[in-house]
Amino acid sequence: MLLSMAHHGADDDFLQPRKRPRLQNNPLTGKSNGLDLISHLPDECIVEIFSFLPSHQDRCSCAAVSRKWLILQANMRSTEFKSNNSIQKPEKNKTSRCLEGMKASDTRLAAIAVGIYPSQGLTHLCIRATYPSYGITDFGLKIIAQAFPTLKSLSLWDCLKVGSEGLASIAKGCKWLEKLDIVNSPSIDDNGLATVTKNCPNLLTLNLDSCPSITNRSLQAVARHSSNLVLISLVKCLLIGDEGIVSILSSLPKLAKLKLISVRAADAVLEAIGRHGKSLRSLCLENVWGVSEIGFCSIGRLENVEFLSLRSCSGLNDMGFKAIGKGFVGLKWMVIRNCQALTDTGLKEVAESAALLECLKLVACNNVSSLGLMEVFMNCNKRLRVLSLVKCGGLKEEEDARSRRAVLPKCPLLESVTLDSCVGVGDSFLSWLGSACVQVKHLELIGLSFITDKGILSLLKSLGTLNKALVSVDLSGCLGVTDRSVLAITSAFGERLSSLRLDGCDGLSDRSLEMIAEFCLCLRELDLSSCGISDDGVFCLAKSKYQCIEVLSLAGCTGITDNSLGFLEMMCGSLVDLNLKQCPQLSKRAIDSVKETLWWCDVLY
Numbered sequence: 221m222l223l224s225m226a227h228h229g230a231d232d233d234f235l236q237p238r239k240r241p242r243l244q245n246n247p248l249t250g251k252s253n254g255l256d257l258i259s260h261l262p263d264e265c266i267v268e269i270f271s272f273l274p275s276h277q278d279r280c281s282c283a284a285v286s287r288k289w290l291i292l293q294a295n296m297r298s299t300e301f302k303s304n305n306s307i308q309k310p311e312k313n314k315t316s317r318c319l320e321g322m323k324a325s326d327t328r329l330a331a332i333a334v335g336i337y338p339s340q341g342l343t344h345l346c347i348r349a350t351y352p353s354y355g356i357t358d359f360g361l362k363i364i365a366q367a368f369p370t371l372k373s374l375s376l377w378d379c380l381k382v383g384s385e386g387l388a389s390i391a392k393g394c395k396w397l398e399k400l401d402i403v404n405s406p407s408i409d410d411n412g413l414a415t416v417t418k419n420c421p422n423l424l425t426l427n428l429d430s431c432p433s434i435t436n437r438s439l440q441a442v443a444r445h446s447s448n449l450v451l452i453s454l455v456k457c458l459l460i461g462d463e464g465i466v467s468i469l470s471s472l473p474k475l476a477k478l479k480l481i482s483v484r485a486a487d488a489v490l491e492a493i494g495r496h497g498k499s500l501r502s503l504c505l506e507n508v509w510g511v512s513e514i515g516f517c518s519i520g521r522l523e524n525v526e527f528l529s530l531r532s533c534s535g536l537n538d539m540g541f542k543a544i545g546k547g548f549v550g551l552k553w554m555v556i557r558n559c560q561a562l563t564d565t566g567l568k569e570v571a572e573s574a575a576l577l578e579c580l581k582l583v584a585c586n587n588v589s590s591l592g593l594m595e596v597f598m599n600c601n602k603r604l605r606v607l608s609l610v611k612c613g614g615l616k617e618e619e620d621a622r623s624r625r626a627v628l629p630k631c632p633l634l635e636s637v638t639l640d641s642c643v644g645v646g647d648s649f650l651s652w653l654g655s656a657c658v659q660v661k662h663l664e665l666i667g668l669s670f671i672t673d674k675g676i677l678s679l680l681k682s683l684g685t686l687n688k689a690l691v692s693v694d695l696s697g698c699l700g701v702t703d704r705s706v707l708a709i710t711s712a713f714g715e716r717l718s719s720l721r722l723d724g725c726d727g728l729s730d731r732s733l734e735m736i737a738e739f740c741l742c743l744r745e746l747d748l749s750s751c752g753i754s755d756d757g758v759f760c761l762a763k764s765k766y767q768c769i770e771v772l773s774l775a776g777c778t779g780i781t782d783n784s785l786g787f788l789e790m791m792c793g794s795l796v797d798l799n800l801k802q803c804p805q806l807s808k809r810a811i812d813s814v815k816e817t818l819w820w821c822d823v824l825y
Contacts (some may be wrong), residue, residue, distance in 0.1 A: 221698040221754055228772075229415075229504060231487045232526065233292070234524040234585075234711075235713055239759060242697070244511075244607075245696075246438075248558040250712070253714060256316060257275060258320065261488075261591035262787045263292060264744075264785070266289070267290055267292055267296060267300070267681050268294060270282060270289075270293060270301075271296070271300050271301050271302050272302050275574070277612075279293060279334060280335055280465055281591075283331075283334045284626040285329070288328075288333060290330050290334065291330055293333075293334045294329075294330035294333040294334050294363045294378075294387050294734065295328075295363065295366065296478040296540060297366060297367075297566055297766050299705060301802055302623070303531035304698055305694065309504070309719045312772055313343060313824045314342075314343040314344075314370075315336055315339055315342050315343065315344075316342070316343060316344035316345070316346075316347070316373075317332055317342060317344070317346070317401075317626055318345075318346040318347075319345075319346070319347050319348070319349075319356075319583035320347075320348040320350065320511040321348070321349075322351055323353060324347050324349040324350075324351075324361070324379075325355070326347060326356055326357055326359050326360035326363070327362075329356060329360040329364055330360070330363050332364070332367075332369070333363050333366075333367035334367075335365060336367075336368075337777055339757040340367060340692075341370045342364070342368040342370075342371055342781045343366070343368075343370075343371060343372045343373065344372065344373040345364065345368075345371060345373065345375070346374075346377075347375065347376055347377065347379060348375075348378060348436070349378045349379045349380070349381075349484070350378060350439045353526065354618075355378075355380060355382075356379055356381065356382060356386075357381045357382065357386065358381075358382060358383055358385040358386030358389065359386075360616070361382060361386035361387065361388070361389050361390055361823045362386060362389040363390065364390070364393075364394075364416055365390045365393030366389075366393055367578060368393075368394065369393055369394055369395070369396070370394070370396055371390070371394040371396070371593075372394075372397060372399065372403070372686050373397075373398060373399040373400075374390060374394075374397065374399070374400055375400075375401035376401065376402050376403065376405055376408075376761075377401075377404065378388055378403065378404045378405070379405050380404075380405065380406065380407065381783070382405055382407060382408060382562055383405070383407035383408060383409075383412065384408055384410075384411040384412025384413075384415070385406070385412070385523070385585040387402075387408055387412030387413065387415065387416060388411070388412050388415040388416075388467055389730060390416070391415040391416040391418070391419040392415070392419055392588070393410075393695055394420070395419055395420055395421075395425060396420075396422055397416070397420040397422065398420075398422050398424045398425065399423075399424060399425040399426075400416060400420075400422060400423065400425070400426055400427070401425075401429075402427065402428055402429070402431055403427070403429040403430060404429065404430040404431075406431070406432050406433055406504075407433070408429075408431060408433060408434070408435070408469060409433035409434065409435075409439070410434060410437040410548070412436060413428075413434060413438040413441065413442075414437070414441040415440050417441045417444070417445040417446050417659065418441070418445050419444075421445070421447075421448065422448060423446045423449055424448060424450050424451065425447060425450065425451045425452075426442065426446070426451070426453070427447060427451075427452075427453040427455075427495055428454055428455065428457050428460075429453070429455040429457075430452065430455065430456045430457070430486040431455070431457050432459065433459070434457050434458040434459060434628070435460065435464070435469070436459070436460060436461060436463045436464030436496070436647070437464075437543060437558060438460075438464070439460060439464030439465065439467055439468050440463075440464060440467045442468055442472075443467040443468045443470070443471035444471070446472070447472065447473070447474070447476055448474060449468075449472050449474065449475060450474050450475060450476045450477065451475075451477040451478075451479075452468060452472075452475065452477070452478060452479070452483075453477075453478075453479035453504075454477070454479065454480055454481070454483055454801060455481040455482060455483075456481065456482045456483070456636055457475070458483075458484070460483055460484075461483075461484055462484075462485060462486050462488045462489055462494055462522055464617060465480070465483075465485060465492070465610075466488060466492045467489060467491060469492040469495075469497060470495075470496045470766065471491075471492060471662055473499060473577075473629045474499060475497070475500060476499055476500060476501045476502065477497055477500070477501065477503075478497070478502070478503055478504070479502075479504040479506075480504065480505050480506070480508055480717075480797065481504065481506040481507060481508075482507045482508075483508060483692050484508075484509055485498050485508050485509075485510055485511060486510045486511065486515070487511055487512055487514050487515030487518065488515075489511070489515070490516060490518055490519050491515065491518045491519075493522070494518055494519040494521075494522065494547070495520070496605070496731075497522055497525075497788075498522065498524065498658060499524065499692065499706055500522060500524060500525050501524050501525060501526050501527065501597055502525070502526065502527040502528075502734065503522075503527070503528050503529070504527075504528075504529040504535050505530055505531070505824060506529065506530070506531035506532065506533070506557070507531060507533070508533050509534050510532075510534065511533060511534055511535045511536075512534075512535040513535050513536075513537055513539055513562045514535075515538055515541055516535060516539070516540030516541075516543055516544065517536060517540060517543040518543075518618050518736055519544065519547050519649075520543075520547050521546070521547045522547050522548055523548075523549055523550045523678055524550060525550060525551060525735050526552040526553060527553040527554075527556070528544070528548060528553070528586030529550065529554075529556075529557075530552050530555070530556050530557070530559060531556070531559070532557070532558045532607065533559070533770070536559060536561050537561045537564075537566070537646055537783075538560075538561070538563055538565045538569065540561075540566075541562065541566030542566070542569040543571050544569075544570060545569040545570040545571075545572060545573035545574060548570075548574065548811060549573055549574065549575075549576075551570075551574040551576065551577055551578040552575060552576055552577060552579065552603075553577075553578060553663045554570065554574070554577060554579065554581070555579075555581040555583075555654040556583070556584065556585055557582075557583040557584060557585075558584045558585075559584075559585050559634045560585070560586060560587060562582075562587060563587045563588065563592070564586045564587075564588060564589055564592035564595070564686050564735045567592035567593075567595060568592060568595040569597065571595045571596045571598070571599040571740075572595070572599050574599075574600065575600065575601040575602075575603070576603055576652065577596070577603060577604060578603050578604060578605045578606065578630065578633075579604075579605060579606035580596060580600075580604070580606070580607055580608070581606070581608040581609075581610075582608070582609050582610070582612055583608075583610040583612075584610070584611045584612070584613060585612050585614070586612060586613040586614045588612055588614050588615070589612050589615060589616070590615060590649070590652070593609075593615075594626055594628065595754045597628045597629055597631065597656050598628075598629065600689040601628075601629040601631045601656065602629065602631075602632075602633070603633060604631045604634050605633050605634060605635050605636065605779055606635065606636045607632075607634065607637050607638070608637075608638040608640075609637070609638065609639050609640070609642055610638070610640040610641060610642070611640070611642065612642050613638055613642070613643060614644075615642045615644050615645050615646060615649060617645075617646040617649065617670070617700070618642035618643075627655055628653070628655045628656040630651065630655070630656060630658050630680070631656045631658065632658060632659060633659070634656060634657055634658070634659065634660055635659065635661045635662060636659060636661065636662040636663075636664075636691075637660050637662070637663055637664070638652070638656060638662075638664040638666070639664065639665050639666070639668060640664065640666040640667060641666065641667040641668075642668065642691065643668075643669065643670070644670070645670065645671065645677065646670040646671055646673030646674055647670075647671055647674045647678065648675075649675075650665075650671060650675035650676070650679045651675060651678035651679065651680060652773070654678055654679040654680075654681070654683070655684030656684055657679070657682060657683060658682075658683065659689050660683065660689065660690060661689045661690060661691050661692070662690075662691065662692045662695050663690060663692070663694070664693075664697055665691060665694065666694055666695075666696050666697055666698075667696070667697035667698075668697070668698050669697070669698070669699050669700065670700070671698055671700055671797075672700035672701070673701060673702055673704040673705045674717055675698070676695075676701060676705040676708065676709075677704070677705065677708055680708050680709065680712060689716070690694050690709075690713040690716065690717065691713075691716055691717060691718050691719070692717070692718060692719035692720075693709055693714075693717065693720050694720075694721040695718075695722055695725055696721050696722065696723035696725075696747070697723065697724045697725075698724075699725070699726065699727065700727065701723070701727060701728070702727040703727075703729055703731040703732045703735070704727065706722070706728060706732040706735055706736070707731075707735050710735045710736055710738070710739040710740055711735065711739055714735075714738075714740040714741065714743075715738075715739070715741055715742070716742065717740050717742070718742055718743060718744045718745065719743070719746075720736065720743060720745070720746055720747070720750075721745070721746075722746075722747060722748055722749040722751055723747045723748075723750065723751075723773070724746055724749065724750045724751075725750075725751050726750060726751060726752045727752070727754055728748075728752055728753065729757070730753055730756045730757030731757075732751075733748075733753060733757035733758070733760050734757070734760045736761060737761050737763070737764035737766075737767070737803055738762045738764070739823065740766070741766045742766075742768060742770065742771065744770045744771065745770065745771040745772075746761075746769050746771070746772050747771075747772075748772075748773060748774055748777060749773045749774070749775040749777070749799070750775070750776035750777065752778040753774075753779055753780065754780060754820045755779075755781055755783040755784045755787070758780060758784040758787050758788065759783075759785075759787045760785075761787075762787040762788060762790040762791050763787075763790065767791060767793075767794070768792065768794045769794055769795060770794050770795060770796050770797065771796065771797040772788075772791075772795060772797070772798055772799070773798075773799035773800065774798075774803060774805070775799045775801040775802055775824075776802045776803070777798065777803055778803065778804055778805065779805075780803055780805065780806070781805045781806065782805070782806060782807055782809075782810035783815045784806075785800075785806065785810045785811065785813065786810075786820075788805075789814055789817045789818065791818075795818060795821050796820065796821055796822065796825075797821065797822050798814075798818070798821055798822070798823045798824070799824045800823065800824065800825040801824055801825060803825075805809060808825070811825050812825070
């Protein structure tokens with residue numbers, strides 16, 4: 221009841237004069253009594269009365285009477301209550317809360333402060349204030365700071381009304397704070413963050429995203445006081461520069477994760493990473509401008525870095541990748557996005573040194589060809605687990621014949637292969653790649669308009685008949701795929717296949733659904749959007765005794781009619797998500813019927 225009450229009304233009502241309630245009759249005289257006399261009492265007197273409340277339940281009941289009583293209660297510390305019953309509760313589980321949209325208000329924070337048992341506590345609080353006209357203020361954070369001194373994690377997203385005063389209240393009241401996320405909060409400046417660093421010595425994680433008032437002074441305060449910090453993320457903080465970043469690198473010996481996104485940084489920053497970042501295990505540099513080739517070459521040897529993410533960084537070229545390859549010898553995960561400077565030569569330099577590489581993800585790296593990938597397989601085949609190539613235009617059918625003649629070594633640990641929107645990839649590339657894929661579990665071939673059944677069959681043949689590891693296949697947007705590919709996939713791997721996505725494969729017919737119904741014994745997700753299927757195919761799928769599909773998409777299937785919905789009602793045992801969008805032959809009556817029959821199922825239409 222208390223939280224429901226707190227949901228209504230703006231926070232400014234706290235400070236507005238309110239009409240005083242009138243009593244109908246005086247219990248002693250039976251006559252009208254005018255104004256309620258308790259409303260004339262000073263706040264101090266009301267608080268003193270509240271301090272004698274015998275239980276936490278009584279406290280909540282009083283707080284639900286009016287906003288004034290709620291605020292008075294929220295500002296009382298647990299030690300102010302005379303009865304121990306008001307602050308005790310047998311359960312010791314800690315509590316987390318997430319407030320979003322209109323629920324992100326000072327009223328709701330006050331209700332949380334009163335409604336949660338003090339002995340239970342609030343340890344994690346996330347606030348996403350997507351409505352600027354509502355939102356929390358410094359007053360709300362002050363209430364939280366006073367009510368929950370054991371708060372360990374605080375996330376503030378789009379809290380435009382919160383300033384440094386509110387953050388300082390948290391810092392002074394919640395000295396056990398370990399994690400702080402501040403995203404798009406322009407009113408928070410260096411003063412608030414400096415107070416946090418001085419008062420919260422256990423701070424481990426700091427994320428600053430789109431904070432235009434934060435400068436190098438904040439990072440210098442972090443460097444002086446937050447010696448236990450292990451992760452810092454700086455995103456779109458335009459007033460932060462070399463001086464602040466260098467200060468944290470040189471002063472935080474436990475720093476293990478560093479993320480710099482859309483910030484200005486010169487070569488001095490990369491030099492500091494190489495000189496002081498010996499404890500770093502994860503490094504993310506995305507859209508960092510001001511760095512030259514010299515900066516990347518000066519990073520040096522960072523043996524502990526296992527994760528590296530690079531995106532649209534100025535000054536990065538083959539020489540830089542050579543330095544990265546020699547310096548990051550312990551690298552296990554590498555993600556490179558929008559880097560036109562990466563060529564086969566640079567990829568070779570990294571692959572030859574990073575023998576422990578387990579994951580390689582390339583996005584929009586158009587100067588990488590099969591020759592570069594061959595170097596990865598040759599040098600990293602024993603440990604490689606994940607390979608993802610997205611929008612890499614350099615992968616083409618008419619490439620150097622030498623790359624096609626070379627047989628790739630087997631990758632016994634390779635579990636996930638993704639080729640997404642690589643427009644030049646065709647059947648011969650799949651056939652060449654297949655020799656390395658012996659134990660793949662997750663196969664994604666998305667938006668490859670040039671591949672056909674020939675390429676799919678060649679790839680599946682390379683997997684071998686003894687390989688039963690394949691559990692998910694995504695062929696979305698592969699226009700050249702027909703029923704032959706579906707037959708090969710389902711007959712060979714249907715026993716363990718749990719997800720099959722065929723969105724946009726308009727060459728498929730009801731024959732594919734017959735194969736799916738016959739061979740796929742544990743399929744949970746099936747996407748047939750925009751496929752050339754009809755009611756007959758849906759009937760085959762629905763009547764299968766092995767059918768256990770939970771998520772089914774028939775969006776854009778123009779060949780199905782109301783009869784298909786009748787068949788779908790037979791799938792009442794498992795279906796929880798059904799997509800029927802853009803199916804022109806389906807009537808509203810039939811859709812309403814399936815929604816009523818499958819009342820627990822989320823139906824989109």
